[in-house]
Amino acid sequence: MRSIRYWPLWLLLCCFVCVGEPIQLSQSVIKQGLTEHAEMLEDPTGTLTFHDILLPRHQQKFSSFRPADINRGITSNHYWLKFNIRNDSNSPMVWLLTPETSYVDDLDLYVEQRGSWTHQFRSDQQPFSMRDLSYRLLNFRVSIGAQEQQQVYLKISNRTLETVSIQAYVSEHGAFADYLIKENLLFGVYYGLFFGMAIFAFSLWLYSGIRTSPYYGYFFIYLSWTMLMWGSLNGFNFQFLWPNHPWLFNQSFHLIYLLVAIFAFQFSRHLLGTKTLIPKIDKLLLALITVYSIAFVLRLFGEYDLVLYVSFFSLLSMAINPIIGWLCYRKGNRYVIFYIAAWVPYSLSLIISLVSASSGGWSQFGMSTLHLTQVAVLFECIMLILAMLTKMRHSSHQLQAEAELSMVDPLTRLKNRRFIEQCTEELKHAKEQEVELWVLLIDLDFFKRVNDEYGHAVGDQILVELAQILKNECRSVDVAARWGGEEFIIISTVVNHQMARIVAERIRRVFASSGTQLGGKVIPHTLSIGLAQWHIDQNQKFEECLKQADQALYQAKQNGRDQVVSYRESDLYTERLRQQRAPKQ
Numbered sequence: 327m328r329s330i331r332y333w334p335l336w337l338l339l340c341c342f343v344c345v346g347e348p349i350q351l352s353q354s355v356i357k358q359g360l361t362e363h364a365e366m367l368e369d370p371t372g373t374l375t376f377h378d379i380l381l382p383r384h385q386q387k388f389s390s391f392r393p394a395d396i397n398r399g400i401t402s403n404h405y406w407l408k409f410n411i412r413n414d415s416n417s418p419m420v421w422l423l424t425p426e427t428s429y430v431d432d433l434d435l436y437v438e439q440r441g442s443w444t445h446q447f448r449s450d451q452q453p454f455s456m457r458d459l460s461y462r463l464l465n466f467r468v469s470i471g472a473q474e475q476q477q478v479y480l481k482i483s484n485r486t487l488e489t490v491s492i493q494a495y496v497s498e499h500g501a502f503a504d505y506l507i508k509e510n511l512l513f514g515v516y517y518g519l520f521f522g523m524a525i526f527a528f529s530l531w532l533y534s535g536i537r538t539s540p541y542y543g544y545f546f547i548y549l550s551w552t553m554l555m556w557g558s559l560n561g562f563n564f565q566f567l568w569p570n571h572p573w574l575f576n577q578s579f580h581l582i583y584l585l586v587a588i589f590a591f592q593f594s595r596h597l598l599g600t601k602t603l604i605p606k607i608d609k610l611l612l613a614l615i616t617v618y619s620i621a622f623v624l625r626l627f628g629e630y631d632l633v634l635y636v637s638f639f640s641l642l643s644m645a646i647n648p649i650i651g652w653l654c655y656r657k658g659n660r661y662v663i664f665y666i667a668a669w670v671p672y673s674l675s676l677i678i679s680l681v682s683a684s685s686g687g688w689s690q691f692g693m694s695t696l697h698l699t700q701v702a703v704l705f706e707c708i709m710l711i712l713a714m715l716t717k718m719r720h721s722s723h724q725l726q727a728e729a730e731l732s733m734v735d736p737l738t739r740l741k742n743r744r745f746i747e748q749c750t751e752e753l754k755h756a757k758e759q760e761v762e763l764w765v766l767l768i769d770l771d772f773f774k775r776v777n778d779e780y781g782h783a784v785g786d787q788i789l790v791e792l793a794q795i796l797k798n799e800c801r802s803v804d805v806a807a808r809w810g811g812e813e814f815i816i817i818s819t820v821v822n823h824q825m826a827r828i829v830a831e832r833i834r835r836v837f838a839s840s841g842t843q844l845g846g847k848v849i850p851h852t853l854s855i856g857l858a859q860w861h862i863d864q865n866q867k868f869e870e871c872l873k874q875a876d877q878a879l880y881q882a883k884q885n886g887r888d889q890v891v892s893y894r895e896s897d898l899y900t901e902r903l904r905q906q907r908a909p910k911q
């Protein structure tokens with residue numbers, strides 16, 4: 327009671343107490359920080375009232391507010407700042423006060439105006455519309471007369487544990503309006519880039535197949551939560567997304583941190599393929615994802631303090647991503663280089679921001695390190711997109727190589743049947759090129775005997791030697807392939823039947839004259855060839871032509887082997903054969 331009785335006296339006294347250099351208000355004052363201008367007092371119990379603060383015993387506890395005092399770590403203590411504002415001009419002015427962070431709970435402003443104190447209260451528990459200025463951060467608007475000095479007390483308090491910055495900024499109202507245009511432009515570009523990347527990632531996800539490239543999906547979700555995280559930290563979520571839901575704004579921070587970490591790890595697992603490359607680390611990531619998911623659910627059930635620490639840890643734990651990238655790089659994942667480049671700056675700035683925010687007095691820069699982290703996250707996302715595109719290119723090369731391999735016969739290294747089936751489609755274009763296409767169906771004579779007599783390995787060797795002869799005798803425009811077993815095929819683009827026969831005869835002759843060496847012995851061998859023209863210009867199907875070549879080959883075998891028979895010579899014979907084999911009516 328005594329203190330209240332004498333408070334006008336204290337008030338008078340306080341007006342003369344020096345609290346550092348007053349802030350000289352002018353049109354160049356934009357976001358003037360309070361360090362070096364203010365004094366501060368910490369109230370660990372949060373019980374001091376404004377009247378208590380005015381008492382000499384509390385006034386004595388005020389100390390100058392230095393940059394190292396800005397970050398208070400994780401706390402729910404209350405803080406008082408006192409400072410003076412002067413308007414030396416001849417006209418009245420309006421000044422604004424804004425805190426450094428969007429997530430401070432309550433602000434009380436006491437301003438001494440012509441001998442009496444006015445009190446204003448702002449809270450992030452109030453709907454956004456209650457703010458003086460439609461601005462992403464809490465704000466006060468105060469008038470000051472010409473040639474006037476005002477003494478100001480600002481109380482900063484949080485209702486729950488939180489990382490606390492007690493920095494606040496003073497701006498001249500008109501100058502702030504100009505500044506706001508630039509700030510909005512900058513944030514517009516910033517979020518525009520994020521939106522662009524999100525749409526790009528989503529499109530790539532749909533384009534590359536939702537199941538085949540899940541990392542695009544995880545990246546898209548990670549990017550979306552990252553955007554929301556910075557939207558919350560900058561205060562835009564409350565301003566634009568849910569202005570009438572302060573509860574949601576306050577609760578969303580830690581939940582979003584957890585979701586960012588969960589999807590960053592899910593994305594990393596799928597992009598890097600940690601499950602196969604580094605299975606132990608993959609299990610660690612899965613364990614972290616599980617812990618963060620549990621924390622997420624606990625917060626939904628109201629657990630606060632534990633989830634707060636887990637959510638900060640979840641952000642911090644993302645700093646292991648460059649190490650994971652490095653481990654995968656060592657295992658041969660070369661496209662990971664962009665992934666590492668993405669995470670190194672982001673991880674470093676994230677560590678600096680989180681450590682300085684959660685351990686008071688460590689940094690001189692308050693929460694301004696968050697700006698650095700915001701730039702780093704933009705760079706990170708660009709690099710991650712490059713990492714994904716590189717992986718996609720890498721995978722398509724791999725697929726191409728696999729596809730090519732699947733069309734090669736492993737024994738002879740010639741193309742195989744699958745290749746012929748595929749390329750006959752493409753060869754249909756030869757129709758316009760006015761060339762004749764000839765199919766040579768080649769079959770070794772009495773090959774079973776060779777296998778039985780000399781063994782399968784020798785049989786294989788003969789097949790390889792024949793393949794080499796086919797490669798040598800074919801031109802680059804022709805296609806030679808192993809059709810299956812001891813049967814080979816050539817599709818040749820020679821000009822006429824005579825030339826086709828010459829090619830076929832040459833193959834037959836070279837093979838017959840070059841017996842296979844086995845020890846000091848030479849194994850003789852021959853082959854037969856069935857030749858048929860593929861009348862592609864008459865829309866003849868390849869299968870039909872193949873049947874004709876097969877009939878010619880059949881006749882070559884019937885005629886005693888080691889010879890070339892063209893379908894034109896054999897057609898009458900095969901027609902007869904077909905009639906003989908046709909079921910009787």
Ligand SMILES: Nc1nc2c(ncn2[C@@H]2O[C@H](COP(=O)(O)OP(=O)(O)OP(=O)(O)O)[C@@H](O)[C@H]2O)c(=O)[nH]1
Binds near residue numbers: 771772783784785811
């Ligand atoms: N060594 C080896 N033999 C093969 C391979 N593929 C098929 N063969 C053999 O080729 C032989 C083909 O025998 P057949 O179809 O009876 O024909 P052939 O003995 O050559 O008699 P004709 O064709 O009538 O002259 C079989 O013994 C198959 O085992 C292979 O990749 N390697």
